[in-house]
Structures are given as structure tokens and as C-alpha cells.
Amino acid sequence: MTAVTRPGGRTAAVRDAVLRAAADLLVESGLEGLELAAVAERAEVGKSTVYRRWGSVPALVADLLVDMADTSSRRPATGSLSTDLLAAAKLIRRTLTDPRQGPLFKAIIATATCDPTTAHALAAFYRKRVDEVSHVVTAAVDRGEAPDGVDAREVIRHLSAPLYYRFLTDTAPISAADVRRSVALTMAGVQAGVFGP
Amino acid sequence: MTAVTRPGGRTAAVRDAVLRAAADLLVESGLEGLELAAVAERAEVGKSTVYRRWGSVPALVADLLVDMADTSSRRPATGSLSTDLLAAAKLIRRTLTDPRQGPLFKAIIATATCDPTTAHALAAFYRKRVDEVSHVVTAAVDRGEAPDGVDAREVIRHLSAPLYYRFLTDTAPISAADVRRSVALTMAGVQAGVFGP
Numbered sequence: 001m002t003a004v005t006r007p008g009g010r011t012a013a014v015r016d017a018v019l020r021a022a023a024d025l026l027v028e029s030g031l032e033g034l035e036l037a038a039v040a041e042r043a044e045v046g047k048s049t050v051y052r053r054w055g056s057v058p059a060l061v062a063d064l065l066v067d068m069a070d071t072s073s074r075r076p077a078t079g080s081l082s083t084d085l086l087a088a089a090k091l092i093r094r095t096l097t098d099p100r101q102g103p104l105f106k107a108i109i110a111t112a113t114c115d116p117t118t119a120h121a122l123a124a125f126y127r128k129r130v131d132e133v134s135h136v137v138t139a140a141v142d143r144g145e146a147p148d149g150v151d152a153r154e155v156i157r158h159l160s161a162p163l164y165y166r167f168l169t170d171t172a173p174i175s176a177a178d179v180r181r182s183v184a185l186t187m188a189g190v191q192a193g194v195f196g197p
Numbered sequence: 198m199t200a201v202t203r204p205g206g207r208t209a210a211v212r213d214a215v216l217r218a219a220a221d222l223l224v225e226s227g228l229e230g231l232e233l234a235a236v237a238e239r240a241e242v243g244k245s246t247v248y249r250r251w252g253s254v255p256a257l258v259a260d261l262l263v264d265m266a267d268t269s270s271r272r273p274a275t276g277s278l279s280t281d282l283l284a285a286a287k288l289i290r291r292t293l294t295d296p297r298q299g300p301l302f303k304a305i306i307a308t309a310t311c312d313p314t315t316a317h318a319l320a321a322f323y324r325k326r327v328d329e330v331s332h333v334v335t336a337a338v339d340r341g342e343a344p345d346g347v348d349a350r351e352v353i354r355h356l357s358a359p360l361y362y363r364f365l366t367d368t369a370p371i372s373a374a375d376v377r378r379s380v381a382l383t384m385a386g387v388q389a390g391v392f393g394p
Binding site (some may be wrong): 031032109114172184186188195 | 228308317320343359367369382389392
């Protein structure tokens with residue numbers, strides 16, 4: 001078999017269409033609305049292609065998370081740790097309160113609670129995202145703004161946690177005050193040596 | 198109609214059986230396994246009773262949360278803020294890593310992401326639980342261990358958040374180190390004035 005698939009060509013276009021359709025269905029009706037046949041129809045792609053390439057809903061959600069991780073790598077670089085953390089926390093707030101991204105994250109996190117494949121893909125997604133943002137902490141260490149040996153990933157995880165806790169356990173939206181408090185708490189923790197060394 | 202229902206009598210027994218059956222089904226198969234007919238069968242209660250009294254799955258989950266809030270009011274009182282917070286964080290870890298409670302919370306939080314009735318009941322549950330635990334902070338204010346005017350509820354929310362973030366976005370279990378770090382961070386925040394006044 002000689003597959004004619006140049007990079008970024010038809011194969012990539014099919015994947016884009018399928019992942020977009022999967023995200024649309026998750027946003028509109030949650031995990032229950034996500035079936036491979038419906039994804040294929042919405043993406044205007046042959047059902048057999050979707051079944052052959054992704055095989056199952058969890059595998060499709062896992063690939064969606066890989067794609068989301070690849071396309072979400074903006075790093076703040078404002079020159080100071082507190083303003084970098086503020087930029088990162090604001091981006092989390094913007095993402096989770098976005099009318100499309102918010103429901104998409106909720107649907108994926110809900111799926112992860114009951115499906116191990118999605119749970120692993122989601123954990124990998126957050127590891128990658130946290131790794132990317134944690135560079136603001138290592139840059140702060142280089143500038144002497146944070147102690148050498150600080151656990152940069154844990155700093156970013158604790159910056160994110162209060163915003164996700166609001167997102168998932170409360171009906172009140174994530175506020176600007178939530179963002180500022182999370183940054184202030186994380187900075188206090190860095191200064192008090194909570195994240196090491 | 199003269200209903201013969203003494204307090205704690207048959208009505209309470211029916212509710213206990215129905216809520217226990219609902220929790221069992223949520224633990225075993227998540228929201229998808231929760232149907233009123235299945236709950237009635239498992240609880241050995243007439244279907245019509247369950248339909249008449251709860252009416253819908255979201256209403257049943259909401260009542261389950263009311264019951265969970267009523268029966269979970271242990272307050273730490275060790276005499277110092279940091280050990281009270283440690284006791285509270287340990288209880289959260291114990292609950293979320295419990296083989297029954299953990300999956301139950303995951304199923305309810307997942308349900309809340311896609312159902313407004315459950316979301317409101319869940320938010321009310323956490324408001325009540327956070328309120329109860331926040332007495333350790335007001336007691337610390339009375340002892341002069343924390344500044345007057347500190348937002349006790351936000352202290353407890355930020356103590357809980359990293360543990361829930363681990364629970365919902367990571368496959369690694371909540372560790373004893375996670376508990377200690379969350380307490381240390383919260384204490385650093387109280388001392389730095391992050392939670393007011």
C-alpha cells in the first residue's frame with residue numbers, strides 16, 4: 001500500500017475536521033453526545049476512516065487532548081515572577097470561562113472520572129501544560145527571584161488549583177479576585193519555601 | 198390524608214435505603230448506571246415511591262448531597278491552626294482516596310459538570326462543608342494565631358483546592374506530601390495576609 005499523505009495534507013485535514021467535530025459534540029451535549037458515527041457525519045469524513053483511525057471514543061478524546069496540548073503553548077515572559085504568574089492565572093481563567101473551552105474542559109474532566117484512557121490522557125495534557133508554564137519559575141530562579149531548588153511544577157500546580165476548584169465545585173464563575181488571590185498565595189508560598197528547596 | 202410517619206421511622210428508613218442504593222450505583226457504574234427504577238429495585242422500595250418522592254435523577258443526587266453534608270460534620274479542634282488544617286486536609290485525603298467515597302465524589306462532580314441541579318446541590322454541599330471547617334480559622338483568630346478579618350472560608354477553600362486538583366486532573370493518588378504542602382502553603386498565605394484583612 002502506498003499512502004499518498006504529505007505532511008499537513010489530507011491526513012492532517014481529516015484529523016483536524018474529526019477533532020473539531022468531537023470537540024463540538026462534547027461542548028454541545030457532553031460525553032453522552034459523543035459517538036464515532038456522529039463525529040464522522042459532522043466532520044464529513046467516512047465512518048470507516050474514523051473507526052479505523054481512532055477506534056473508540058476514549059481514544060478520540062485522548063487524541064483531542066494531544067492536539068490541545070500541542071496548540072496551547074503560550075508562555076508568559078513579563079520579566080518578573082509575580083506578573084508571569086498573573087499572566088498564567090489570567091490565561092487559565094480566560095480558558096475556563098470561555099463559552100467553548102469551559103464546557104469542553106468540563107466534559108473532558110467528567111469523562112476522565114469514569115474512563116482510565118481519558119484520565120491518563122488528561123494527566124499527560126496537564127503535565128505538559130504545567131511543564132511549559134513552569135519555565136516562568138525556572139527563569140525566576142535564574143534571575144534570583146526564587147530560591148534555587150524550588151519545585152517549579154508544584155508552583156504552577158498550586159497556582160492553577162484554586163481556579164480549577166472553583167470551576168468544578170462551585171456555581172460562581174472564576175473571578176478576577178480569585179486570580180489575584182491565587183497569585184498572591186503562590187508567591188507567598190515561594191517566598192516561605194513551601195515549594196522547596 | 199393522614200400519613201403515619203414518625204420521625205426516624207419508615208419515611209427515614211426509605212430515604213436511607215434509596216440514598217444508599219443511589220450511592221452504590223454511582224460508585225459502581227457512574228451516572229450512566231443511575232436510573233430511578235434501578236435505585237428502587239436495589240433499595241427494595243416501590244418504584245412509585247421513588248418516582249413520587251424524588252422524581253428525577255438530578256433531584257435524587259441533590260438529596261444525596263444534602264444527606265452527605267448532614268453526616269459529614271466532624272470538626273478538627275487540636276488547639277493550633279496548623280494542626281487543625283492538617284487534620285482537615287488529612288480528612289479530605291482520606292475521603293477522596295476511600296474506595297467508596299472517592300468514586301462517589303468523582304461521579305457526583307462529573308454529573309455536576311453537565312447538570313445544573315446537581316451543580317447547585319454540589320456547590321451548596323461544599324459551601325456547608327467549608328463553613329463547618331472554617332471554624333478552625335475563626336478559633337485561630339480568637340486565639341490571636343491569625344489576623345482579625347481573615348476570610349476563613351477562602352482559607353479552607355485554598356487548603357482543599359490542591360487536593361481536589363490532584364484528584365480530578367491527575368492519575369497519581371493524593372499523597373501525604375500533597376497534604377503537608379497544602380497546609381504549609383495555606384499557613385504561609387494566612388501569615389502573608391493573602392486571605393485578608
